[in-house]
Amino acid sequence: MSVLSGMENSAGVVLRRAVELDNNGRFQESLVCYQEGIDLLLQVLKGTKDDAKKTHYRQKLRSYMDRAEQIKHHVVKEKEEGKYHKQIKIVENSTGYSYENLFKPYVDETLTEVWVEDPYIRHTHQLYNFLRFCEMLIKGPSRIKKINLLTSRDEQENGKDQQMCILQEIQISLLDYGVILEFSFSPSIHDREIRFNNGWLIKIGRGLDYFKKPQSRFSIGSCDYDLRPCYETSVDIFHNNHTRKT
Structure with a gap:
């Protein structure tokens, strides 16, 4: 297995965990996983030569980054209002x-x-x-x-x-x-x-x-x-x- 493939697999594992935590309402933990997975996927994107794969990774990244930003705003809002539990x-x-x-x-x-x-x-x-x-x-x-x-x-x-x-x-x-x-x-x-x-x-x-x-x-x-x-x-x-x- 190449280094790039290994990194792609790692990104997949972390991001699947992020989605699982997100679905279970564990937003703070899911945010950490989203951020880690996004960083890994960005490295995969940088090392990829195939244009079709690049397009696929960019779409995935955009989706994960949008969701991470939504969670971040949600957590910040709850913290500011003292409602986080x-x-x-x-x-x-x-x-x-x-x-x-x-x-x-x-x-x-x-x-x-x-x-x-x-x-x-x-x-x-x-x-x-x-x-x-x-x-x-x-x-x-x-x-x-x-x-x-x-x-x-x-x-x-x-x-x-x-x-x-x-x-x-x-x-x-x-x-x-x-x-x-x-x-x-x-x-x-x-x-x-x-x-x-x-x-x-x-x-x-x-x-x-x-x-x-x-x-x-x-x-x-x-x-x-x-x-x-x-x-x-x-x-x-x-x-x-x-x-x-x-």
Whole structure:
């Protein structure tokens, strides 16, 4: 398969996903896929010599670009009116819901600070979840400078020490990337939510801990969270210019 054919196939996969998300009302996610697919298809167009194919690609591009622009205006209008709300139902044992896939549409260059409120960032696998979430933020395109975590203390004495040590390790590691981590504990915290200072508010029924335990350390999905089966949960996404705490 030539490089051009491979790129064309990739564009097709991404754009089909964009249409699927669009049809399901997941507009913010579909917009990201439309933009990615359009970029790929533009590269295919540039490398194509056949005039008939060029005409076909231009027609496809015009259609996708028009739809992407419509979605963009729709999302902007809802955000300005404070009416944006989307719910994602994660079905039991479903895959494809890594932090990167779930949060990517809301992580942009205007994002500099994040607040995570989750009572269950205390056991080892939950701390790994939080670490992966931090890695997702650092990869960009955000310019993250500060992450705030509010969670509960482990109830076991040994667990308390381990929880504190791991959080301090993450804190030190984040400093290498110019990111400050501040964490605090509350014995009464119950709700789970993540707030971005670019206006996005995400509430996940199970917090960051919605992945099932892999069958073994060397089973598929152990490393790649996109391949990890999930527990059933709901994700509610809002946009509000005043979600940031003062």
